[in-house]
Amino acid sequence: MVLQMMDPKMDSGFLAGEDTLEDEYDVLQKILPEELVGIMDQMLCYEEEDFVSTLYNRSLLADIDVSDVSKCLEQAIADLDAEGAIKNSKVKNTLRIRLQLRRHILDAVECDSMLTESGAAHHWARCSALLPDVLQSHSEGAPHPQAFSAKIQRRLASSVPPRPIVSISFENAYAQLSQICQNGSEVYQVLNYQGSHNLLNFIWAFQSRKPQPSIYIRCLLQALVFHDMKVLGGMTITRLIFDDLEEIVLPSDLLVDPANGNVEVPQDRRFQVWKEMQSFVLRVGDVRSLIDEQLWTQDTHQRQAYLDMFRAMCMNRSRMRRMLCHLILEWENIQLEAENLDVELRQFTYEEPIIDRTAASDAIWAFPLSSWAYFQKLRQMEWIVQLGFELNIYQNDEIAGITQIQHLERIQMFSLRRFRHIAKPNATQKTAFGLSFGFIDVALLKASATESFANGLFCVCTFSSLAIVHSVNKSCKLLTFLNRLEVLPTRPRASQYSNLELRYLLRMRPFMQVSLPEIPSFAEFSSLEACLETADEESAQHTEQSLSQLKSAEQAMNIARKEWEAISKLDAETARCVGCEKWWRTSVKDAIRACIACNIAIATTKKGLLKAEGRNMKDVLQVEVTESEKSYHPFWTVPKVVLKI
Numbered sequence: 349m350v351l352q353m354m355d356p357k358m359d360s361g362f363l364a365g366e367d368t369l370e371d372e373y374d375v376l377q378k379i380l381p382e383e384l385v386g387i388m389d390q391m392l393c394y395e396e397e398d399f400v401s402t403l404y405n406r407s408l409l410a411d412i413d414v415s416d417v418s419k420c421l422e423q424a425i426a427d428l429d430a431e432g433a434i435k436n437s438k439v440k441n442t443l444r445i446r447l448q449l450r451r452h453i454l455d456a457v458e459c460d461s462m463l464t465e466s467g468a469a470h471h472w473a474r475c476s477a478l479l480p481d482v483l484q485s486h487s488e489g490a491p492h493p494q495a496f497s498a499k500i501q502r503r504l505a506s507s508v509p510p511r512p513i514v515s516i517s518f519e520n521a522y523a524q525l526s527q528i529c530q531n532g533s534e535v536y537q538v539l540n541y542q543g544s545h546n547l548l549n550f551i552w553a554f555q556s557r558k559p560q561p562s563i564y565i566r567c568l569l570q571a572l573v574f575h576d577m578k579v580l581g582g583m584t585i586t587r588l589i590f591d592d593l594e595e596i597v598l599p600s601d602l603l604v605d606p607a608n609g610n611v612e613v614p615q616d617r618r619f620q621v622w623k624e625m626q627s628f629v630l631r632v633g634d635v636r637s638l639i640d641e642q643l644w645t646q647d648t649h650q651r652q653a654y655l656d657m658f659r660a661m662c663m664n665r666s667r668m669r670r671m672l673c674h675l676i677l678e679w680e681n682i683q684l685e686a687e688n689l690d691v692e693l694r695q696f697t698y699e700e701p702i703i704d705r706t707a708a709s710d711a712i713w714a715f716p717l718s719s720w721a722y723f724q725k726l727r728q729m730e731w732i733v734q735l736g737f738e739l740n741i742y743q744n745d746e747i748a749g750i751t752q753i754q755h756l757e758r759i760q761m762f763s764l765r766r767f768r769h770i771a772k773p774n775a776t777q778k779t780a781f782g783l784s785f786g787f788i789d790v791a792l793l794k795a796s797a798t799e800s801f802a803n804g805l806f807c808v809c810t811f812s813s814l815a816i817v818h819s820v821n822k823s824c825k826l827l828t829f830l831n832r833l834e835v836l837p838t839r840p841r842a843s844q845y846s847n848l849e850l851r852y853l854l855r856m857r858p859f860m861q862v863s864l865p866e867i868p869s870f871a872e873f874s875s876l877e878a879c880l881e882t883a884d885e886e887s888a889q890h891t892e893q894s895l896s897q898l899k900s901a902e903q904a905m906n907i908a909r910k911e912w913e914a915i916s917k918l919d920a921e922t923a924r925c926v927g928c929e930k931w932w933r934t935s936v937k938d939a940i941r942a943c944i945a946c947n948i949a950i951a952t953t954k955k956g957l958l959k960a961e962g963r964n965m966k967d968v969l970q971v972e973v974t975e976s977e978k979s980y981h982p983f984w985t986v987p988k989v990v991l992k993i
Contacts, residue, residue: 373494373495373497379492380490381434381436381439381440381443382439382488382489382490383489383490383491383492384443384492385439385442385443385446385485385488385489385490386489386490386491386492387492387495388443388446388489389446389482389486389489389518390491390492390495390496390515392518392521392522392525393515393516393517393518393520393521394513394514394515394516414454414458417454418451418454418455421447421450421451421454422451424447425444425447425448425451428440428443428444428447429444438485438488439488441485442485442488442489445478445481445482445485446482448478449475449478449479449482452471452472452474452475452478453471453475455467455471456468456471456472456475456532459471460532460568463571463572463575463581464539464581468532468536469532469533469534469536470533472529472530472532472533473529473533475525475529475532476526476529476530476533479522479525479526479529482522483519483522486518496513498513524562527559527561527562528561528562528564528565531554531557531561531562531565532565532568534554535554535561535565535568535569535572536572537550537927537928538550538551538554538569538572538573538580538927539572539580539581540926540927541580541583542921542924542926542927543591543595543783543924544588544589544591544592544595545592545595545787545924546924546925546926546927547573547580547588547658548657548658548661548924549923549924549925549928549932550925550926550927550928551569551573551658551661551662552661553925553928553931553932553935554569554928554931555569555661555662555665555668556931556935557931558977560664560665566662566663566664567662569662570658570659570662573658573659573662574655574658574659585629585633585654585655586626586629586633587606588654589629589632589633589654590604590606590625590629592654592720593716593717593720594780594784595783595784595787596719596720596723596759596784596787596788597714597716597717597719597720597723597759597763597784598716598720599763599777599780599781599783599784599785600776600777600780600781601697601716602618602621602696602697603621603625603693603697603716603717604625605618605621608621608622608625609622617696620696621693621696621697624689624692624693624696627689628686628689628717631682631685632652632653632654632682633652633653633654633655653675653678653679653682654724656671656675656678657672657675657724657728659671660672660675665735665738665739666739668735669731669732669735669736669739672728672731672732672735673732673857673858675728676725676728676729676732676858676859676862677861677862679721679724679725679728680725680861680862680863682721683718683721683722683725683864684718684863686715686717686718686720686721687715687717687718689717690713690714690715690716690717690718693717694713699713699714701713719759722864723759725862726865729858729859729862730798732858734983737976737982737983737984737985738976738982738983739976740975740976742855759788763781763784763785763788764785786922787924790915790918790922790923790924793911793914793915794915796911797908797911797912797915797939800904800905800907800908800911801904801905801908801912801939801942801943801946801984803904804901804902804903804904804905804907804908804946805901805905805946805984805986848874849870849874852870852874856868894957895954895957898950898953898954898957901950902947902950902951905943905946905947905950906947908943909940909943909944909947912936912939912940912943913940915936916933916936916937916940920932935981938980938981939980939981939984941980941981942979942980942981942984942986945980945986945988946984946986948989949986949987949988949989952969952989952990952991953969953989955991956968956969956989956991956993959991959993963993967992967993968991968992968993969989969990969991969992970989970990970991970992971987971988971989971990972987972988972990973985973987973988974988
């Protein structure tokens, strides 16, 4: 780009006529009270931008203490209430409300910096209570444009051409500020720790709000979760990881017993267990300051895979998906390393394998740490796929589903075996195993409901814990059936930019370096795609066989609906949604509504087949596919099928 000198649109240093570089507005000049209201309201209407890293020699008043600003606000309120200050009581009250709002915002932000529940939620709630009065009294203000100048942009911008002042309507500013205040008052619920998976569900629920929380609130949430080597303000990372392990694979187990840390005799197996488990925590969480320095080596990975999972969830949805694509590779490495650690720990846990010649010729070992890492990887792979649909990355005729059923059943098998071998379990052991079994049962039910929904709606390439199962079944897939009838709308694919191999590389790229579960080769993928695109047209048009296909799809959706309804009846503790129950129940309800919508689409398609009488199905059925944000559930894009005749 060529810089055009003396062009006001391109040259940030150009001054026209008698114009000056610095703004000469006199802040001490007398203005009307109504104009002061207009200035205060206009200050709420600028864009949110982070320019702290590049201040261009501009001070952000870091040398002024917050308490001094608070005293100024208090004094301004006192002066306003003084007798004879402003005769118009309506305007006086309008100014008082705005001064009180600024005082509470200042107090809320100051409390936020402490990262504890020290009154911040109260101040944000007070801001929310004042905002309706601010909106109602907005008409009392008068514009005073002289108070705002674009000249400051010359000092804060390094881009060419200079950026103009960006302002939004007062109504939009009010909506955004209301959202910030509401989220600010509710984000501190994250400190109510109810277990690692409850924490994960709360963060997911909070970040799934529409519209998504602002950057400030997302950063605050991330800082509350992890800051200064502490979780939620006072809990160690070791405890968080141990809680996660105990809830999934090691209920009431020696490996996660915190009392092991009190043993100082090297010959004691508990001492050795603690040392090995701390090395695993170091590998997963990179908590150098919390463990023995002798465990740290220069070759140790510095990625915080477990904590990065929480950090990723505090980002916007696009960045979250991108970060998860990197994290699954880290979990791949952790899983492989954990297998070796599982083998080493057997000498301290005295684990006995399962011998079942009908299932495997060799002994079956639990591999608890490796299984836990594999579960984390599977779950994040599932999120990547689901976010792909939420962000409208995949086309309507594409789907990749991941099921955790077989892996969860394997974990459950070993946990049940361990519990049965305890002669007289105490109350603590019963509670720990009960929580673990409850989590696995809910996870199995959700995985089954997800798989049934996918089987009824899509042609699924299912990632199982053992192998890829290609189910190109002509009998039970709604979207596949509509695609064969050539009535399913898809985005145009330019032939010069899109072909089968490019689509394969694009869709499989996040999982290419993952060894387990095994990713289908291009040959397997091309055979699947060919089956979808070159299906027997006569068979699809044949009424009897087509009705049989739709019946199978309907059966799968009925199973999915029953399982989601069973999930909806769970209490908050069992579902791990304490603090986010309202969102969780809404999400499950939306999944049920999506199941119902899919059944309606299947029923309409049946009617169209019966009325077709040899016509082209494009003249009989019209299929509409909405974007994810307009669908019942962001993960499930259900087509709307309408009869034309």
